[in-house]
Amino acid sequence: MSHAPTTLQERPTPAPAVATTSLSSRTLPRWAPLGFAAVAIVLGVGLGLVAGWHSRIQWGLLSALFFVAISYTVTTAVENKRQAKDRLATSVVWVCFVLAVVPLASLTWTTLSRGAKVVDGYFLTHSMAGVLGTEPGGGVYHALVGTLEQVGIATAISAPIGLLTAVYLVEYGKGALARAVTFFVDVMTGIPSIVAGLFILSIMLMAELKPSGLMGSLALTILMIPVVVRSTEEMLKLVPNELREASLALGIPKWRTILKVVLPTAIGGITTGVMLAIARIAGETAPIMLLVFGSQLINTNPFEGAQSSLPFYIWEQYKIGSEASYDRAWGAALVLIAFVMILNLVARGIARWKAPKTGR
Incomplete structure (x- = not known):
């Protein structure tokens, strides 16, 4: 009794997956916003000095505009327009947050630095009775x-x-x-x-x-x-x-x-x-x-x-x-x-x- 020879068919081995890097997937690194902010600050301060502007408020506004523009431009070039729009919205939110926090921090620091000079136990426990307004002393x-x-x-x-x-x-x-x-x-x-x-x-x-x-x-x-x-x-x-x-x-x-x-x-x-x-x-x-x-x-x-x-x-x-x-x-x-x-x-x-x- 003869038996037909059996042949083993080998399945093809799948090719190993190639790991995609951040460059091949065209994705900006996480530290990209910090880099954009640093470049924007340098450009804003530099342009302000060249234009003869000595106000830090003007420098800050220029830096904010540069930050939004750089974020949108670089994201469009590296990733795509959809991600660029998302990055644009995120950048605008961060700029608005900073614009809201900076005046508050400045006000708090100014009040602390100037008010701490007189606030002490005497100031909190005495009134202005018998003290001329132009003279030091008195309390609250x-x-x-x-x-x-x-x-x-x-x-x-x-x-x-x-x-x-x-x-x-x-x-x-x-x-x-x-x-x-x-x-x-x-x-x-x-x-x-x-x-x-x-x-x-x-x-x-x-x-x-x-x-x-x-x-x-x-x-x-x-x-x-x-x-x-x-x-x-x-x-x-x-x-x-x-x-x-x-x-x-x-x-x-x-x-x-x-x-x-x-x-x-x-x-x-x-x-x-x-x-x-x-x-x-x-x-x-x-x-x-x-x-x-x-x-x-x-x-x-x-x-x-x-x-x-x-x-x-x-x-x-x-x-x-x-x-x-x-x-x-x-x-x-x-x-x-x-x-x-x-x-x-x-x-x-x-x-x-x-x-x-x-x-x-």
């Missing part, structure tokens, strides 16, 4: 006390009103009344501070009231309420409706659902909105000039007598025009920035503490 204690009291009273009045108004608009508001409230809140958001001061001043004149920190707080309240309402309203709208529906399905009343579910969920954003409103009114000067009048002495009673505040103190010292008064003005500006920063840190801590706990 009376203005700091006035700011804390006036902002505190305004916050105590406007925060509950703004919160309850936002709850009404989101949870209950329907029909003409809700639309009217929303319209007036939007209008009040753009009211200049001097108008709020004039409104309270007219009430003072009709009621024959004297200037005090309370009058200034009432004007600040008018400015603060719409900011609190608008920010709180947006935060409440972000709370998922499923949470409300689940709570109501368990038979919990709506008011308790709002108190125990909706508000704790949005407490972080609500607190941030209140802090933004406080930061806005903390720097207002016009209502204080009209309603509080300012004072060189320490007045811890906001319901009687003239008071000062940090913005009013800064304007007052800058108006004097001496070297010592300029230093005191920058010192007060540094104290005001620190005041707002501390408030924001406290707000973040409260929001993190009160935020609902997430499961695993």
Whole structure:
């Protein structure tokens, strides 16, 4: 019995894959934007010097234009137009970010460098009583006390009103009344501070009231309420409706659902909105000039007598025009920035503490 010979057919071995390099795939390296930025800075500064421009702002604008142009041109030549458009959009975003950060960093550095010369324990614990404006010395204690009291009273009045108004608009508001409230809140958001001061001043004149920190707080309240309402309203709208529906399905009343579910969920954003409103009114000067009048002495009673505040103190010292008064003005500006920063840190801590706990 014979058997036919079998032949083994060998399968062809696949060719090894060739590794593509960044040059063969025509892809720019990750450090390309940094290189573009370095070249753009050199070209911007060089062209500015050749043209006789001595302003660093002009150098920076030229460098920004060169950065965008170089990024788009090189990416088009090396990669393709689609990647070049993406790189162009990214470059514009980075340029806008730098343009926004540079003035802020410059302002912060200038305030720190000039205000740190006078800010010490004596400056924070003494007033301007008995100190001439052109002479060195004196402090900011009376203005700091006035700011804390006036902002505190305004916050105590406007925060509950703004919160309850936002709850009404989101949870209950329907029909003409809700639309009217929303319209007036939007209008009040753009009211200049001097108008709020004039409104309270007219009430003072009709009621024959004297200037005090309370009058200034009432004007600040008018400015603060719409900011609190608008920010709180947006935060409440972000709370998922499923949470409300689940709570109501368990038979919990709506008011308790709002108190125990909706508000704790949005407490972080609500607190941030209140802090933004406080930061806005903390720097207002016009209502204080009209309603509080300012004072060189320490007045811890906001319901009687003239008071000062940090913005009013800064304007007052800058108006004097001496070297010592300029230093005191920058010192007060540094104290005001620190005041707002501390408030924001406290707000973040409260929001993190009160935020609902997430499961695993």
